[in-house]
Amino acid sequence: MAAAPEVRIESRDDVLRLVLNRPKKGNALTPEMMGALTAAFAGSAEHVGLRAVTLAGEGKQFCTGADLGWMASPPTVEQGEALAELFRTIAECPLPTLALVQGGCYGGAMGLVAACDFVLAGPEAEFGFTEVLVGLAPAVISPWAIQRMGVARTRELFLTGERFDALRALELGLLTDVADNLEAVADARLEELRAGGPQAQRAIKKLLLERDETPDERDARLARAITALRDSDEAREGVAAFLEKRRPEW
Numbered sequence: 001m002a003a004a005p006e007v008r009i010e011s012r013d014d015v016l017r018l019v020l021n022r023p024k025k026g027n028a029l030t031p032e033m034m035g036a037l038t039a040a041f042a043g044s045a046e047h048v049g050l051r052a053v054t055l056a057g058e059g060k061q062f063c064t065g066a067d068l069g070w071m072a073s074p075p076t077v078e079q080g081e082a083l084a085e086l087f088r089t090i091a092e093c094p095l096p097t098l099a100l101v102q103g104g105c106y107g108g109a110m111g112l113v114a115a116c117d118f119v120l121a122g123p124e125a126e127f128g129f130t131e132v133l134v135g136l137a138p139a140v141i142s143p144w145a146i147q148r149m150g151v152a153r154t155r156e157l158f159l160t161g162e163r164f165d166a167l168r169a170l171e172l173g174l175l176t177d178v179a180d181n182l183e184a185v186a187d188a189r190l191e192e193l194r195a196g197g198p199q200a201q202r203a204i205k206k207l208l209l210e211r212d213e214t215p216d217e218r219d220a221r222l223a224r225a226i227t228a229l230r231d232s233d234e235a236r237e238g239v240a241a242f243l244e245k246r247r248p249e250w
Contacts, residue, residue: 007036008058014051015190016044016095023059028067029108031082037112038086045094051198052190053093055112056100056182065107065130083108084140090115091144092209094202096193100182101175106130106163107138114144117205118176120185121166127174128163147210149173197234197250 008019018040020027037055044053057063090097090112099113101121106128113119129145131138138145138158145154149172157164157172166178179185193201207225234250241248 005036006030006033007040009036009040011047011050014049014194016040016047016050016053018053018055020055020057020063023057023061025067026061026064026104027057027059027109028064030067030070031079034082034086038082038089041086041089041093041097045202050095052096052098052193054098054100054186055090055116057102059103061103062099062101062105062125063109063112064104065109080140083111087111087115087140087144092205094205096201096205098186098189100186101125101127102182108141110138111141111144113174114141114148118189119174120177120179120182120189121169121175122182123166123178123180125166125169125178126163127166127169128161129157130161130163132159132161195247197238197248199232199234200238203228 004021006021008021010017010019018037020033022028022030022033041053044050096118097116098118098120099116101113101119102125103122104126105113105121106126107130110127110129129138129141142154142158145158149157153172164172166175169175170178177185177189203225211221237250238248
């Protein structure tokens with residue numbers, strides 16, 4: 001019997017659903033899982049009709065961080081680059097991304113959620129940038145953690161490695177929602193996203209990516225972006241639907 005894939009990939013209606021699939025190992029990250037996730041997020045935009053990508057974990061835990069067997073192997077720069085590429089690919093995914101977190105979310109898993117657009121968690125979920133407790137630093141996670149929570153809060157959590165609950169994570173800005181029924185809340189959020197124009201959402205995500213540019217370069221880029229959007233069929237349909245008091249067709 002063939003082994004089950006470490007990442008289960010399901011296309012359901014207009015949503016690409018990615019499920020970490022090592023429940024007996026707490027869905028701990030391996031190089032194979034990282035490669036599968038990177039490829040799935042990178043390729044999601046090529047699927048016609050998709051509106052969002054969700055990321056969840058099978059079993060009791062979302063993801064307990066990097067697999068200890070892998071971590072015990074001789075480190076290479078390529079391993080760090082692969083992890084950094086994964087987080088960047090999630091953040092740059094042109095489709096809206098949602099993480100659904102149950103149970104533990106520690107170490108490298110924090111980069112997975114910090115890079116997503118929306119993070120939903122159950123009230124029992126627990127979080128932690130725990131690298132410092134084993135003599136490591138959450139280096140490649142840091143840009144996404146800082147972007148989500150700010151420097152001061154990130155510094156505190158990185159230096160202590162403390163574990164914190166879902167309500168604290170919500171207060172910190174790591175989470176979007178805390179709910180008992182994650183699937184129901186995710187479905188409601190997805191329905192909200194469907195009300196927006198898909199091309200506009202892709203443009204919004206692209207606009208919000210940080211760039212090394214001067215204020216003049218930034219303003220020129222943004223002006224070109226809004227001009228292109230206003231001249232699109234999608235925008236014309238959206239404006240017409242608003243004026244005609246109907247739901248836009250997209």
